[in-house]
Amino acid sequence: MTATILDGKAVHATIQDELRTRVEALARRGVVPGLATVLVGEDPASRWYVGAKHKDCAAIGVTSVRRELPAGSGLADVLATVDELNADPAVTAFLVQQPTGLDEFAILSRVDPAKDVDGLHPQNLGALVLGEPAPLPCTPVGCVELLRRYDVPIAGAEVVVVGRGLTVGRPLGLILTRRSENATVTLCHTGTRDLAAHTRRADIVISAAGVPDMITPDMVKPGAAVMDVGVARREGRIAGDVHPDVAEVAGWLTPNPGGVGPMTRAMLLSNVVEAAERTLDAA
């Protein structure tokens, strides 16, 4: 079997077109959404991600502001920048690009929850736990949206998530078990005993462990959907969690790059536009 490719790049372009229309509608009502990013240090991957987010904004008429802090900046410097962005009326929503090497909980907690485009403020994650509306973390909701756009059945599916990190695995379990998604989720990690026994039962495997080629063809049920969220690097190139030969077994497969990464950016744009729409609803 050769898997159907879950083309995140193509869906990203479609979502940009959909959002452009909503941005135009906001502009007619006098609102221009604005995203700010905060980048600390010189990590090349983080710099690329931030650059791509600004390019995406420009493509749909969202203004954006870049704040860059030198390597070696302290927590106080980042928090002062967060305070400025919280107070800036031109900034609808913003994020601090992770990792910063600093206390992420302190940084996330300082962001105004109404401007939290990452959906990672404790109040917004708490809303997700409670089933209340709030911005959702971009990578996990991007995985779900990509499955939806390809009509991969989610309701009633057995999903195995590999990785328990804050930005992907943990919120993904919460999103997929909401009534609207209705999946059954097993949250595994690199310490899980007999990981293959779990993945082989899964209709959907989503791997965000950062261990290159960890998901091999023998670990996948024929016809299952497999999503690769791994962003380890080998000689400068992305080395995903999913071995390329999985394409011969899976029913659906995300390329990496070109799968979940562009969906993360699409959901970020969507969160910015929704934040701007909320400001109008509140007015």
Ligand SMILES: Nc1nc2c(c(=O)[nH]1)N[C@@H](CN(C=O)c1ccc(C(=O)N[C@@H](CCC(=O)O)C(=O)O)cc1)CN2
């Ligand atoms: N504040 C945040 N920091 C980080 C997040 C996040 O959601 N919020 N997630 C990741 C990085 N990330 C977004 O910031 C991100 C990852 C990947 C991509 C992407 O488009 N990747 C491309 C390939 C890029 C390459 O070749 O290096 C793809 O997959 O096709 C966008 C954003 C950690 N930090």
